[in-house]
Amino acid sequence: MRVWTNKKMSEEVLNLIPNRSVVNLGIGLPSLVADINQNKDLVLHSENGVLGVNGRPKKGTASHNIINAAKETINTSKGASFFDSAVSFSMIRGGHVDVSVLGGMQVDTQGSIANWKIPGKKITGMGGAMDLVNGPKLVIVMMKHFNKESEKLVPICSLPLTGKNCIDYIVTDCGVFKPYGNKFKIIKICDTDEFMKKVQQELYIE
C-alpha cells in the first residue's frame, strides 16, 4: 500500500489549520510540522514555555536554554516570547492557543483519544496532552495509521483515555479522517483501493 511521507502528512496537517492561528505541536510526528515551509502566518507554541518557534538554529548557535517540548533545540521568530509553565498552560486551558496537534495510540469514532499508557507494558505519561485536548478550538491527531498490523483508528478506545469526544481530525500516513458518530469520515485518502482492503471497511464513510 502506498502511504504518505512524514512531510506529506505535515503538509496535510497544515492544510487543516486556518491562517493566523496559534498552534501547539506535540512530541513526535507533530513536531515535524514546524519544519515545513509555511505559506501561512502561524505562531507556534510549545508548552515548555515558548511562543514563536521558528525552525532550527543555525549550526553552532543552538542553546541548551532554547528548546521545544520534545527537548529538541529550536530557533525562535521575531516577536517570540518565553514564559513559565503556569502561563503556558493558561494559554492552553484558557483557549488562547487555537490549535493543538498531538500524537496518538488510539482514536475512536467518537473522537476520544488514548496516548499516554498501555497498562502493564508502557507508560509515557500524559504530559500536557490532557490539557491540550481540552483548551484549543481545533484538535488534530497526527499519527501512523497502523501499529504493526493493528489499526489505531478504532470503534472505541481500549486504552486509558487522554480525552473524551475531543478530536476534530486525524491525519495519518493513509489519509485525513474525521470522527463522525460511529464512523470515520474520509476527508482525503492516499491509496483508496489498497487502504480499503487493509482496514475494517464498515468503520469508514466517504
Place this chain on the structure above:
Amino acid sequence: MYSKKLDNPESFFSTIKNNSSIMSGGFGLCGIPENSIDYLAKFSPKNLTIISNNIGNSGRGLVKLLKKNMISKAICSYVGGNPDLEERIINGDIEVILTPQGSFIEKIRSAGAGIPAFYTPTGGDTEIENGKETRIFNGKKCLLEEALYADYSIIKATVGDEFGNLYFEGTSKNFSPLMAMAAKTTIVEVEKLVPIGELEPDLVQLPGIFVKHIYLGKDYRNDIEFLIEKKGF
C-alpha cells in the same frame, strides 16, 4: 535588603532528612538544578517524594537519585524519555502519581499562592478523575485538584542576586519560579551570582521573597538532549 548567599551549600544539603518532599525545577534536562541534585545524591536521604515534571531524563539529572533508590514516590507528568523511571513504575518499585502537566503546575502555583484547591476541566472522563470531586461549570465537568506543597524546592536560575531575585534564560523558566513559591524552603543555584542592586528590578522574573538560600553553582554540563541544527526536511 539582606544577603541569603550560602558559601557552603554542601552543609545545607547534609541536613535534609529521610522522608522529605522535594520539588525540582526543569523540563527534561533544561533548567535542572545540577549542583543541588549532586549534593542530594552525595548525602542520599531515603524515602523521598520527588515532585518534578520528568524526574530526570536520558539517564541524567534526577535519575541519579532513582538509581540510588532514594525516591519512593514520584509526582510528575511525563515518563517518555526516562526509561529508568518507566522500568521502576512498571515493576512497582516506586509509587508514581502522574498528573496532567497543566494541573501539575497549577497545583504547585496554588500552593505558593495560598489557594488550597481549584476546579479544572483537564482530566475529565479519564483515570485522573478517579477519587476526585467533580462539579459542572459552564456545562463542562471539572475536577477538584488540590494544591501541591513540598518541604524543599531545588531551583536553578541563570542569574540571581544575593537577596534571591532571579532571572531565568529562555525556556529554562518552566516550572522553577512556581516551585520556588510552593516549598517551605527554597534553595536556588545560579550560574551567575551578583551583588544586591545589580539586577534591574524590571528584569527580575522571580522576586527574592520566595527564596531562602542562594548559591553560585559550578561545573554546569547544560546538556542538550536533542541537538537539531538543520531543517528536518
